[in-house]
Amino acid sequence: MPHNGLDLNQDAARLTAQLVDFPSPSGEERALADAVETALRAFPHLTVGRYGNNVVARTRLGRDERVILAGHIDTVPIAGNVPSRLDDSGVLWGCGTSDMKAGVAVQLRIAATVPEPNRDLTFVFYDNEEVAAHLNGLGHVAEAHPDWLTGDFAVLLEPSSGQVEGGCQGTLRVLLRTSGVRAHSARGWMGENAIHAAAPILSRLASYEPRRKVIDGLEYREGLNAVRVEGGVAGNVIPDACTVTVNYRYAPDIDEEQALAHVREVFSGCGEWELTVDDSSGGALPGLSHPAAKAFTDAVGGEPQPKYGWTDVSRFSALGVPAVNYGPGDPNLAHKRDERVETSKILHCEERLRTWLTA
Numbered sequence: 001m002p003h004n005g006l007d008l009n010q011d012a013a014r015l016t017a018q019l020v021d022f023p024s025p026s027g028e029e030r031a032l033a034d035a036v037e038t039a040l041r042a043f044p045h046l047t048v049g050r051y052g053n054n055v056v057a058r059t060r061l062g063r064d065e066r067v068i069l070a071g072h073i074d075t076v077p078i079a080g081n082v083p084s085r086l087d088d089s090g091v092l093w094g095c096g097t098s099d100m101k102a103g104v105a106v107q108l109r110i111a112a113t114v115p116e117p118n119r120d121l122t123f124v125f126y127d128n129e130e131v132a133a134h135l136n137g138l139g140h141v142a143e144a145h146p147d148w149l150t151g152d153f154a155v156l157l158e159p160s161s162g163q164v165e166g167g168c169q170g171t172l173r174v175l176l177r178t179s180g181v182r183a184h185s186a187r188g189w190m191g192e193n194a195i196h197a198a199a200p201i202l203s204r205l206a207s208y209e210p211r212r213k214v215i216d217g218l219e220y221r222e223g224l225n226a227v228r229v230e231g232g233v234a235g236n237v238i239p240d241a242c243t244v245t246v247n248y249r250y251a252p253d254i255d256e257e258q259a260l261a262h263v264r265e266v267f268s269g270c271g272e273w274e275l276t277v278d279d280s281s282g283g284a285l286p287g288l289s290h291p292a293a294k295a296f297t298d299a300v301g302g303e304p305q306p307k308y309g310w311t312d313v314s315r316f317s318a319l320g321v322p323a324v325n326y327g328p329g330d331p332n333l334a335h336k337r338d339e340r341v342e343t344s345k346i347l348h349c350e351e352r353l354r355t356w357l358t359a
């Protein structure tokens with residue numbers, strides 16, 4: 001093994017262990033970014049760029065298609081779970097095993113060992129995914145070097161238990177405020193009750209039938225829910241204000257504006273209310289009908305699943321690059337003290353990607 005360097009000759013499972021033993025909680029990725037950059041610069045078939053603690057390596061073979069393999073190199077804070085430990089059943093334990101150094105190891109192995117892929121490849125290693133969105137390295141690269149991220153299709157090697165997860169849902173959170181007139185509750189007829197005024201909003205939500213929208217063969221199940229209600233002044237006062245917080249999780253066939261218009265429409269006829277947008281992030285189309293994506297799902301097998309949370313696939317989608325999650329980790333183990341990954345899953349993921357990119 002090169003002194004202090006990453007050894008890309010070892011298999012992806014061993015490489016995962018080496019990456020875990022290179023601690024890189026968000027904000028402290030520099031040493032690992034240095035190691036990744038140094039390791040990749042050793043390969044003449046790759047053009048390597050660096051921006052902050054983000055590293056992008058590309059092949060330039062003039063192929064018809066370009067595919068992006070992306071992963072974040074940071075982890076959540078270490079919880080006494082570094083260095084890594086391999087147990088007798090082939091399970092590797094440690095911070096970042098599942099989320100997502102196993103995926104990063106697969107990226108590095110493909111970068112090192114597939115010098116003549118059937119599609120041009122772009123490898124993106126970025127920092128600060130586990131913290132506030134404005135720090136996200138993928139977002140910074142997209143702003144500073146958008147040309148580094150051009151491509152026809154992207155795979156994020158986030159933990160997905162080896163299943164293809166396409167696109168992601170959008171999310172919108174709004175505050176609906178009703179108002180009334182404050183009065184002593186002994187003379188309630190002198191006031192107007194703002195909490196009662198929220199009743200039609202709640203009953204509309206209770207009877208709302210969310211859509212189930214199928215896109216590229218994936219069913220996205222929407223949801224429109226009250227997630228908080230605030231109101232009331234004192235035990236003897238008719239309240240003059242009430243706020244219902246509503247969260248809409250929607251299929252990626254509509255954009256942020258259409259989602260907001262839909263929410264306004266749902267509550268029209270529910271009396272008087274004032275609406276404020278509290279949070280809004282658009283979804284991402286799965287793009288599984290693109291030829292590169294189709295070849296990918298054929299090669300890795302299994303039934304693609306819709307992604308319910310919001311992930312960085314949306315950033316690629318905003319750049320016009322359809323993207324999916326596909327990685328060896330288990331999302332249910334991410335961020336846990338007993339985070340771990342089955343090494344056989346890492347090797348399987350590497351092999352499937354190699355098949356897709358060399359067939």
Ligand SMILES: [Zn+2]
Pocket residue numbers: 072099100129158159
């Ligand atoms: Zn992650």
